[in-house]
Amino acid sequence: MQAVMCNSYGPASSLTIEDIAAPSPGPGEILVDVAYVGLNFFDTLIIENKYQVKPPLPFSPASEFSGHIRALGAGVTGFAIGQPVAGFIGYGAARAQVCCPSHQIVALPEGLSLEKAAGLFVTYGTTLHALKQRGHLRKGETLAVLGASGGVGLAAVEIGHAMGARVIACASSPEKLAFARKAGADEGIDYHTSDLKDALKAATNGRGVDVIYDPVGGALTESALRAIAWAGRLLVIGFAAGEIPRIPLNLALLKGCDIVGVFWGDFVRREPALHQENMREIFNMVRDGAISAHIHKIFPLSGIAEALGVLTRREALGKVLLKL
Numbered sequence: 075m076q077a078v079m080c081n082s083y084g085p086a087s088s089l090t091i092e093d094i095a096a097p098s099p100g101p102g103e104i105l106v107d108v109a110y111v112g113l114n115f116f117d118t119l120i121i122e123n124k125y126q127v128k129p130p131l132p133f134s135p136a137s138e139f140s141g142h143i144r145a146l147g148a149g150v151t152g153f154a155i156g157q158p159v160a161g162f163i164g165y166g167a168a169r170a171q172v173c174c175p176s177h178q179i180v181a182l183p184e185g186l187s188l189e190k191a192a193g194l195f196v197t198y199g200t201t202l203h204a205l206k207q208r209g210h211l212r213k214g215e216t217l218a219v220l221g222a223s224g225g226v227g228l229a230a231v232e233i234g235h236a237m238g239a240r241v242i243a244c245a246s247s248p249e250k251l252a253f254a255r256k257a258g259a260d261e262g263i264d265y266h267t268s269d270l271k272d273a274l275k276a277a278t279n280g281r282g283v284d285v286i287y288d289p290v291g292g293a294l295t296e297s298a299l300r301a302i303a304w305a306g307r308l309l310v311i312g313f314a315a316g317e318i319p320r321i322p323l324n325l326a327l328l329k330g331c332d333i334v335g336v337f338w339g340d341f342v343r344r345e346p347a348l349h350q351e352n353m354r355e356i357f358n359m360v361r362d363g364a365i366s367a368h369i370h371k372i373f374p375l376s377g378i379a380e381a382l383g384v385l386t387r388r389e390a391l392g393k394v395l396l397k398l
């Protein structure tokens with residue numbers, strides 16, 4: 075079978091396409107014929123050994139996929155051969171067939187396409203977990219989303235809107251803000267041209283925002299935190315800017331706010347039943363049109379370097395997929 079292989083850590087241009095032996099499912103695993111693979115920002119890091127998860131070489135990158143079940147390992151119940159499913163495995167998805175633990179696979183409801191389903195785990199799964207279980211976002215609250223046109227950012231705009239929050243999209247260009255508005259943001263702040271703290275304060279009549287969703291990090295985190303409302307929640311999602319911010323802790327005291335970590339990958343492992351419930355909720359939201367799950371572009375498997383380049387260059391408006 076065809077597989078993208080990372081044989082030595084390095085840029086996407088050093089990935090190779092190889093013909094390797096097909097796997098067979100072990101106990102508790104499901105073998106899936108992959109139809110689409112979803113790419114995420116961390117795939118650009120994992121192949122360069124710059125991510126917290128460090129797979130032994132050689133490995134295939136990409137963590138999420140959709141397809142049809144080809145075989146069931148011993149002890150797997152509740153699934154059938156030929157059934158359309160989607161799943162998350164951390165890394166190893168950019169190949170024609172994937173073996174995945176059954177608790178990390180979710181069956182697709184009728185009416186949800188394999189194409190849409192491939193990119194819903196990392197971005198939308200992280201975001202629903204962040205806003206619901208970690209941020210306790212309530213209807214009518216204000217939600218500021220940094221990096222609002224990127225993978226997880228766009229998911230936060232859409233899910234936040236669907237949960238009844240007033241969504242303030244924050245991004246680095248008018249084009250990205252226009253895109254976030256189309257996805258459901260009520261207003262936008264260009265943090266390339268305006269001071270984020272002042273703009274968030276102005277947008278909330280000085281009250282501050284209830285929940286900040288931050289996948290960007292760097293200097294923007296402290297600016298946003300200085301504009302958080304009393305009893306607000308700063309959700310620590312990621313550091314796409316490349317810098318982990320060091321926050322003066324007196325800010326948390328003065329604001330009476332929570333700084334809340336979100337680690338979706340571990341949530342999937344530690345709370346599999348709740349994860350599956352979240353994913354079913356997301357699948358239904360997409361099927362019903364409550365969230366769009368916009369696809370930026372679909373590349374062939376052999377186009378993975380070009381596809382990852384879209385993420386590295388901050389060009390993606392929504393999901394980037396590979397098609398088998």
Ligand SMILES: NC(=O)c1ccc[n+]([C@@H]2O[C@H](COP(=O)([O-])OP(=O)(O)OC[C@H]3O[C@@H](n4cnc5c(N)ncnc54)[C@H](OP(=O)(O)O)[C@@H]3O)[C@@H](O)[C@H]2O)c1
Pocket residue numbers: 114115116196197200221222223224225226227244245246247250289290310311312313314315316336337338339385386387388390
């Ligand atoms: N905590 C978790 O469980 C979890 C789960 C999934 C992802 N994440 C993390 O969330 C972050 C974003 O992931 P993603 O898939 O949404 O990425 P993405 O689609 O590439 O979006 C990242 C956004 O960050 C902004 N950004 C600012 N500086 C950047 C830089 N130097 N390079 C690239 N982007 C930059 C860009 O928006 P502007 O140009 O508008 O600033 C971009 O749209 C990553 O750090 C990822 O590891 C965490």
